[in-house]
Amino acid sequence: MKxxxxxxxxxxxxxxxxxxxxxxxxxxxxxxxxWPSANQVAQVEKIYDKxxxxxxxxxxxxxGNAMTAAMVSGDIDIAYSQGFIPFVIGVTKGVxxxxxxxxxxxxxNDNCVVHKDAKITKExxxxxxxxxxxxxxxxxxxxxxxxxxxxxxxxxxxxxxxxMSNTDAAAALARGDVDMACGFGGALNRxxxxxxxxxxxxxxxxxxxxxxxxxxxxNKFAKEHPELVTKFMQVTEDANVAYSKDPAKYYKTLAKAxxxxxxxxxxxxxKFTFLTSKEQLSKDWMQGGVQAFTKEVADFxxxxxxxxxxxxxxxxxxAIDASFLEKVK
Amino acid sequence: MSNFINKLWGSxxxxxxxxxxxxxxxxxxxxxxxxxxxxxxxxILLWVLSSIFEWVKPIYWPPIQxxxxxxxxxxxxxxxxxxxxxHVAASVGRVLAGFLLGCLIGIPLGFALALSKxxxxxxxxxxxxxxxxxxxxxxxxxxxxxxxxxxxxIFLLFLASVWILALAARSGAMSTNLSKxxxxxxxxxxxxxxxxxxxxxxxxxxxxxxxxxxxxVCWGTVVAAELVAAESGLGMMVMxxxxxxxxxxxxxxxILISLIAYVIDIFMRYLERRFVPWRGKAKH
Numbered sequence: 001m002k003x004x005x006x007x008x009x010x011x012x013x014x015x016x017x018x019x020x021x022x023x024x025x026x027x028x029x030x031x032x033x034x035w036p037s038a039n040q041v042a043q044v045e046k047i048y049d050k051x052x053x054x055x056x057x058x059x060x061x062x063x064g065n066a067m068t069a070a071m072v073s074g075d076i077d078i079a080y081s082q083g084f085i086p087f088v089i090g091v092t093k094g095v096x097x098x099x100x101x102x103x104x105x106x107x108x109n110d111n112c113v114v115h116k117d118a119k120i121t122k123e124x125x126x127x128x129x130x131x132x133x134x135x136x137x138x139x140x141x142x143x144x145x146x147x148x149x150x151x152x153x154x155x156x157x158x159x160x161x162x163x164m165s166n167t168d169a170a171a172a173l174a175r176g177d178v179d180m181a182c183g184f185g186g187a188l189n190r191x192x193x194x195x196x197x198x199x200x201x202x203x204x205x206x207x208x209x210x211x212x213x214x215x216x217x218x219n220k221f222a223k224e225h226p227e228l229v230t231k232f233m234q235v236t237e238d239a240n241v242a243y244s245k246d247p248a249k250y251y252k253t254l255a256k257a258x259x260x261x262x263x264x265x266x267x268x269x270x271k272f273t274f275l276t277s278k279e280q281l282s283k284d285w286m287q288g289g290v291q292a293f294t295k296e297v298a299d300f301x302x303x304x305x306x307x308x309x310x311x312x313x314x315x316x317x318x319a320i321d322a323s324f325l326e327k328v329k
Numbered sequence: 330m331s332n333f334i335n336k337l338w339g340s341x342x343x344x345x346x347x348x349x350x351x352x353x354x355x356x357x358x359x360x361x362x363x364x365x366x367x368x369x370x371x372x373i374l375l376w377v378l379s380s381i382f383e384w385v386k387p388i389y390w391p392p393i394q395x396x397x398x399x400x401x402x403x404x405x406x407x408x409x410x411x412x413x414x415x416h417v418a419a420s421v422g423r424v425l426a427g428f429l430l431g432c433l434i435g436i437p438l439g440f441a442l443a444l445s446k447x448x449x450x451x452x453x454x455x456x457x458x459x460x461x462x463x464x465x466x467x468x469x470x471x472x473x474x475x476x477x478x479x480x481x482x483i484f485l486l487f488l489a490s491v492w493i494l495a496l497a498a499r500s501g502a503m504s505t506n507l508s509k510x511x512x513x514x515x516x517x518x519x520x521x522x523x524x525x526x527x528x529x530x531x532x533x534x535x536x537x538x539x540x541x542x543x544x545x546v547c548w549g550t551v552v553a554a555e556l557v558a559a560e561s562g563l564g565m566m567v568m569x570x571x572x573x574x575x576x577x578x579x580x581x582x583x584i585l586i587s588l589i590a591y592v593i594d595i596f597m598r599y600l601e602r603r604f605v606p607w608r609g610k611a612k613h
Contacts, residue, residue: 065572072388093574094388134477138572157410160560163569168472177477306573 013027019054024225025130026055027232030079033060033185036265037104038243038274039236041250046256047239052231062165064139068095073149077221079208081213083140091176091319092307098222099290101233102214102280107201108271110140111182112148113191113199114196118179121201128180129158134169137161140211143297145182146304147209148199167278180322189264190283201271210293219294222321230327233277237328240274277328286322294320391577396584399577408578409569411561413585419562421589423479423554424547427486431543435491436536439498444528455496462486465553482554487551490543497539501532534608537601541594548590 027048030039044047048056059076061067061311064086070076072095081103090097112133114120120127128149135141149156164172165181170190173181180198181191204211207253223231247269253267280286291313298310355361373393379385381394387395404413412421441448442456462511464485475481498542505528555564570578601608 063572065574068574076558089573094386095574136572161409162477162560163476163565168469170370171469171472172477175476177472303456 001275024054024228026057027052027078028057028059028076029232030059030061030070030082032062032074032185034261035184036080036254036260037268037272038250038254039080039193040254040257041179041237041243042235042239044253048232048235051235054228054229057137062167063136063139065089071095071097071216071218073310074218074220077217077225078229079216079235080214080236084212084214084293085140085143085297086138087214087216088294089138089301089307091294092298092310093317096219097319098217099214099286099294100221100322100324101236101277102231102275102285103213103215104272104274105210105212106272107205107209107211109201109268110144110182111188112141112145112180112182112198113188113195113202114180115171115173115176115178115195117176118195120179120198121196122203125152125154125198128154130160131156131179132160132162132177133180133182134162134164134172134178136166136169137163138184139184140213141182141184142301144209144211145202145230146300148204149206151207151209152199173291175296183219185268186260186264189267222324226324230324233324233328237277240276243274244276277325280325281322285324287321291317291320385394388574391580395577396581399575399581400612403566403578403581406568409560416561416563416566417585417589419559420551420555420564420586422488423482423562424544424551426479426483427549427554428490428540428544430487431490431494431547432540434468434487434544435494438491438499439495439500439527440532442495442499442526443502444524445495447539456492460492460496464550468553482551482559485554486547486550489546493543494536494539495548497535497542498532501535501539502528504535505531530605533605534601537605541597544593544597545590548586552586 007223023089029048031040031043031289043056043058046056057246059070064079064083067076067082068077068086071079087097088244090183091095112135118127118131120131133145134146145161162178166185166187169178169183170187172178173191176194180195183191215236217229251262251266251269254269255262258265258268260268262306266312275285284287294316295310295313299305299306301307376393377388380394383392400413403416407413408416438452438456442452466487468485471481471484475484509527509531510523513523518526520577551562552564552567555562555568559565565585567579567586569580570576570582
């Protein structure tokens with residue numbers, strides 16, 4: 001018994017020490033499961049660890065706002081593939097976040113699916129008024145839903161929006177408890193087994209509805225460890241380039257890393273575009289496009305009364321920092 | 330006047346007591362409320378001061394005026410198409426329904442565990458197996474079983490309370506002094522009479538403790554239970570607001586939940602005094 005106590009107290013002590021001593025021999029990166037990205041090859045093969053000279057811990061999250069919260073507390077240093085919407089919300093609320101890159105773009109990997117039995121398409125979308133819709137009411141899915149419904153002239157106030165996690169929303173649609181569910185990744189694949197998308201990704205892009213995930217960090221971390229941030233972006237870039245040359249070679253590794261069946265992972269991967277650093281540094285993206293879009297999204301949420309007020313364009317410009325990406329070769 | 334002062338400060342005369350430490354009868358006795366007042370006033374004062382001098386960033390803890398203005402806005406305009414009163418009513422209804430169901434099943438189950446050997450052997454492993462399971466881990470399963478309506482949420486709250494109540498009832502029933510049971514039998518009492526006039530009164534103090542713990546846990550669980558696709562409810566309000574990092578709404582919701590839980594607890598204490606006046610005074 002005494003021995004057990006000793007062991008217990010020793011474990012407790014190390015736990016306390018390891019959380020307080022923050023000498024950077026460890027790096028904590030947030031990511032999503034069922035969301036395969038090209039850089040996960042480097043994650044699995046520990047290339048990040050080798051190149052950066054620190055132990056990289058990958059922590060999976062269920063939604064991007066939780067990533068923001070973990071970055072606020074200092075437990076997460078870099079969030080890879082955080083949704084753009086949680087980032088906008090965080091910055092607008094005064095969180096010390098920094099957007100340092102665009103992880104991937106996707107329109108078809110985040111969408112709203114109408115249940116077969118509901119018999120609603122974009123022609124009679126107005127029938128959604130009074131119906132139940134399940135979604136994570138804070139992320140990219142929610143933003144896309146609001147924008148899509150606005151475009152189809154549906155009064156969102158009359159739609160019963162149920163706040164559910166991504167995977168729960170898929171379960172609710174499967175049971176037929178809701179008429180529409182909006183989600184992403186593996187959950188979206190499951191949703192599609194029970195119905196069809198309201199608008200296709202291409203149709204949504206045609207009306208100017210952009211969706212992408214970002215790479216985020218905190219100002220504090222970027223200031224203290226700029227070299228780690230740059231190296232992280234370099235390894236990611238290398239992985240993206242390698243993947244784009246021969247995607248099929250990496251399917252198996254990526255499926256395993258993302259916790260998906262290979263067929264599902266391939267389905268999701270094919271709808272992703274991983275931008276090269278050159279593309280990211282163009283006018284469309286980090287030299288103006290993302291900045292303007294940040295303000296646009298924040299203003300939209302103010303109009304929807306989800307946010308009280310938005311910041312000025314200059315404040316949003318400050319939260320977007322391409323300097324690390326510029327150092328990537 | 331002296332009566333009022335006594336109530337506020339607590340009686341100074343200790344002549345009637347032989348001991349002052351170890352006698353906890355003051356818990357349910359009036360008097361000494363000044364200390365409650367001081368502790369609450371200090372906390373509120375600290376909050377007001379920190380709001381005025383901006384000691385903490387609003388993202389970590391909101392200033393008091395923000396919470397107040399949210400209270401006014403949500404009371405009149407509502408949050409996500411429901412007013413504050415509707416949110417409160419929805420959550421209170423769910424908590425009470427889950428809790429009462431828990432009592433209805435848990436208390437008889439606890440008695441069965443304590444009073445019947447067969448029942449004990451049948452149900453003991455089940456109770457012990459299910460008891461440590463966090464109801465929140467079951468959310469995805471509960472959605473598949475019961476859907477996303479009220480029944481799913483009430484079921485989660487039921488799960489949160491039933492084991493606490495079963496254990497409280499069991500330990501209450503087991504604490505009955507056997508000589509009392511024997512005495513009742515010598516007076517020709519029936520099994521039914523033993524149950525209702527000997528065991529139940531003896532178990533009541535522990536059942537009340539269990540009920541107070543259970544309703545507290547229910548309030549803790551309702552926030553998560555309303556993650557299961559709620560359209561209204563304080564828990565849903567807190568969850569959705571926290572996604573938008575609206576700490577003022579989160580704090581407002583937390584304060585309301587605590588206040589309601591406190592009012593319910595005061596009511597339970599009243600019931601306890603009414604039905605178990607002998608608590609702490611009985612000789613075993």
